[in-house]
Amino acid sequence: MKVLVTGSAGFIGSHVAIRLLERGDEVIGFDNLSDYYDVGLKQARLARFSDHPNYTHVQADLADRAAVEATFATHKPQRVIHLAAQAGVRYAAENPHVYVSSNVTGFLHVIEGCRHHGVEHLVFASTSSVYGANTHMPFSEHQSTEHPLTLYAATKKANEMMAHSYAHLYGLPCTGLRFFTVYGPWGRPDMALFLFTKAILAGEPIRVFNHGKHKRSFTYIDDIVEGVIRTLDQVPAANPQWRGDAPDPANSSAPYRLYNIGNEQPVELLTYIQVLERSLGREAKMQMLPLQAGDVPDTEADVSDLISATGYRPEVSVEEGVAAFVDWYRSYYRQ
Structure with a gap:
């Protein structure tokens, strides 16, 4: 099928685009190549496909409404995977x-494009x-998410609510995916x-917040893509x-669903290190x-x-995933 992937030069988006192409789908990639981090890394991801x-x-x-509308009108995607976003909790x-x-x-521009061009399914990234x-x-x-601690989280909560309203009003099937601490080859430098x-190889100290005691569901990129x-x-x-x-936040009378994607085995930061x-x-x-x-x-x-x-x-262990990242990092940066 024909799939629009926003954020196709991004960490997750580039991996998703490759998987779709490998299975025979047609992919329209949409990315502004912002300079939030190394544009060269984004270009290198794109160069793979x-x-x-x-x-x-x-x-x-x-944010360019005309450009988004033109993309939908010209390419007429059947389904949309919306991964593009301003990432990072602290930059806000x-x-x-x-x-x-x-x-x-x-x-809003993406979901309006889906609404007006008969898109079969919108899958979008939450957190x-x-x-x-x-x-x-x-x-x-199925738990409440009414108390976000960062602006980034608040914008993603807004996406979930906007998607539900479009699913209810226009019958647009929407699925929101809450990603848990994604890592792996071609990851984000921040x-x-x-x-x-980068710091350990340079012999520099690393900043370990909460004295390394907090735990995360570190999730390998291949698990996210799957x-x-x-x-x-x-x-x-x-x-x-x-x-x-007795409303359930995870689904609805509308064609709308929410799913977590994360490793079920949380790992303490010190163990990760x-x-x-x-x-x-x-x-x-x-x-x-x-x-x-803002950290939990x-x-x-x-x-x-x-x-x-x-x-x-999701099943890739941190031992496997971190080793794969290190192999990629050494190869990419010739270290």
Whole structure:
């Protein structure tokens, strides 16, 4: 089928685009190649598949309404995987406006394109950050997410609510995916694993927040991609059994679903660092710091709904995943 992938030069988007092309789909990639981080890395990701005969690239900004509308009108995608966003939790303190422009206004342009061009299914990226102040573990899609702790999380919560309204008003099938701490080859330079690896190889100290005591459901990129592809193929239907007097946040009377995608085995940050040290063959110099504002002490993914709907469970261990990242990093940066 013909699939529009926004953020196709991004970490997750580039991996998803390759998987779709490998299975024979036609992909329209949409990315503005922003300079939030190394544009050269984004171009290198694109170079892995940009000359594929079933790939077409559109370089434009989601906030450009005319460009998004033209993309839908020209290419007429059957399904859409919306991964483009202003990423990063802490950058919002410096530039909050870009988060709303990209993550809210941009999302509106995409979902309007889906509505007016008969798209069969919109799959969009959300985040485990929407669980915010909730401390009940593991995080379940059936729990409340009314207390986000960062602007980034708030914009993703807004996406979930906007998608539900379009599913209800226009019958647009929508699936939101809450990603849990994604890592792996071709990752983002602002993420912990990338920063730690760069610093350790340079003999520089790494900043370890919360003294390394918090836990995360670190999720390898291949597990994320598999979840995205499987949910793309599962178009949600309206649920006539849904009860408005006892509403379930994870589904609806509308064709709308939410799923966590994360490793079920949370790992303490200090353990994660030890796995990285073994893969690099070097010890880290650690600067221990308190928990950062906006960070949550722990995350743990309940993926029972994902397993039930798709038959897939994220399974790559941090030992396997970190080793694969280190191999890629050494090769890419010739170290």
